[in-house]
Amino acid sequence: MNNQGFVSPDAIRAFFSNAMSEMYKLEVPLYGTLLDLVAQTNEDVMEEIPEVATQLHWTGEISRLSMERHGAIRVGTAEELSTIRRLFAVMGMQPVGYYDLTPAGVPVHSTAFRAVHENALQISPFRVFTSLLRLELIDDIALRELASSILSQRNIFTARALELIAKFEAEGGLNETDAHEFVEQALETFRWHTQATVTAQVYKQLHDQHRLIADVVAFKGPHINHLTPRTLDIDRIQAGMPKRGIPPKAVVEGPPRRRCPILLRQTSFKALQEKVAFAGPHDAPGSHTARFGEIEQRGAALTPKGRALYDQLLNATRAELHEFPSEDNAERYSELLARHFAEFPDSYEDMRKQDLAYFRYFVTEQGVTARDNLAQTSTLDELIEAGHVHFEPLVYEDFLPVSAAGIFQSNLGDNAQAHYDISSNQSDFHAALGAAVQNELELYAGTQRRSILDCCATLNLPALV
Ligand code: OOG
Ligand code: NI
Numbered sequence: 001m002n003n004q005g006f007v008s009p010d011a012i013r014a015f016f017s018n019a020m021s022e023m024y025k026l027e028v029p030l031y032g033t034l035l036d037l038v039a040q041t042n043e044d045v046m047e048e049i050p051e052v053a054t055q056l057h058w059t060g061e062i063s064r065l066s067m068e069r070h071g072a073i074r075v076g077t078a079e080e081l082s083t084i085r086r087l088f089a090v091m092g093m094q095p096v097g098y099y100d101l102t103p104a105g106v107p108v109h110s111t112a113f114r115a116v117h118e119n120a121l122q123i124s125p126f127r128v129f130t131s132l133l134r135l136e137l138i139d140d141i142a143l144r145e146l147a148s149s150i151l152s153q154r155n156i157f158t159a160r161a162l163e164l165i166a167k168f169e170a171e172g173g174l175n176e177t178d179a180h181e182f183v184e185q186a187l188e189t190f191r192w193h194t195q196a197t198v199t200a201q202v203y204k205q206l207h208d209q210h211r212l213i214a215d216v217v218a219f220k221g222p223h224i225n226h227l228t229p230r231t232l233d234i235d236r237i238q239a240g241m242p243k244r245g246i247p248p249k250a251v252v253e254g255p256p257r258r259r260c261p262i263l264l265r266q267t268s269f270k271a272l273q274e275k276v277a278f279a280g281p282h283d284a285p286g287s288h289t290a291r292f293g294e295i296e297q298r299g300a301a302l303t304p305k306g307r308a309l310y311d312q313l314l315n316a317t318r319a320e321l322h323e324f325p326s327e328d329n330a331e332r333y334s335e336l337l338a339r340h341f342a343e344f345p346d347s348y349e350d351m352r353k354q355d356l357a358y359f360r361y362f363v364t365e366q367g368v369t370a371r372d373n374l375a376q377t378s379t380l381d382e383l384i385e386a387g388h389v390h391f392e393p394l395v396y397e398d399f400l401p402v403s404a405a406g407i408f409q410s411n412l413g414d415n416a417q418a419h420y421d422i423s424s425n426q427s428d429f430h431a432a433l434g435a436a437v438q439n440e441l442e443l444y445a446g447t448q449r450r451s452i453l454d455c456c457a458t459l460n461l462p463a464l465v
Contacts (some may be wrong), residue, residue, distance in 0.1 A: 133212070
């Protein structure tokens, strides 16, 4: 709490993330099973490979590991998106990155709301992948208008949540009582509703256009559709899921298994078929599939150069596969992926020398002892070589569009593939959001720069960046 009696947005986020996880555990018990499997696996990995635990201690990630999770929602209108932005701002979460999913046949564009500073991420790394439905991509004009009029009638926020957001904006913070109430009220927006707001016939029309459209338009609010814990070994989880009665998707998205993990690897369990009631007085109950579970393994954030290499190798893999990865070609896909990615250096030392990833730098004990005897002209490389400075990769905090599309597809069913002529429109997205998204690369570069400056200050050296 600060001196005005405000709870810090980071604390509100940590509290909200926890409340969300508790709610989802009750709503989707399989998510609880997954959390157990992930916790057990993380413990095993740290015991078997002590360097992993050491690395997590250096970066402080050890303390955020069990809190680590992301969720995803899909909203229907610009107004919903901009109010969601204001809601997340109360918790210190800002829109970072722009993801266009239309090339993959999913009619949305998205951003991730997350904390942006390393100290805030350390308190709670909780992020929410947030997609805006692009109604302009519905080709049937009557259906587009119907969807738009249904959306215009709903209000996805409680009156009290809106009041507390306004209070936060006007006063610059929330006190403890308000913060607790805010979390309770905000949670309502993300809750699952078994009652659709439309008739069975309208649901079917929306669903026939695209399953995702029914998911966004036919319900009272943007239910959280998955929550994702972070694992230290996703292949073990993928292999361990069936034994616990969790059916995994066919392939792990992202880069292949490596000694030095990069970016993000993800897998999920398939969406549940859930009973829903429709609004027509004579409608029989039906079912809807939307909610699923996901697991991620995070690795080093890549520089523009590293990211270009990643994209190039992933594209080459996919081009050689000729089709979307599926159960039938899963083995061949993973072989191709490993073969192409052999070109990506697999040591942090090489990745650093070749400027492929971002790093954080720390002064070692030896560095502290030597600090009054260092040459003022020392370079970073010299300090590292002499053992005065240690480096660890900066964890990737964002998402990957190709992977996100794979996650969408796995729970929408492969038949949901659609083709859109219109693609990326970041300025439309900004207009709907009421703000510009932040550039994730600048955030990583900022963290890296701050860590170098900290080292210089500790070592009484002139700034090296
Ligand atoms: C979001 C899918 C993307 C991820 O982790 O890449 C995602 C959705 O299905 O709404 O969550
Ligand atoms: Ni996800």
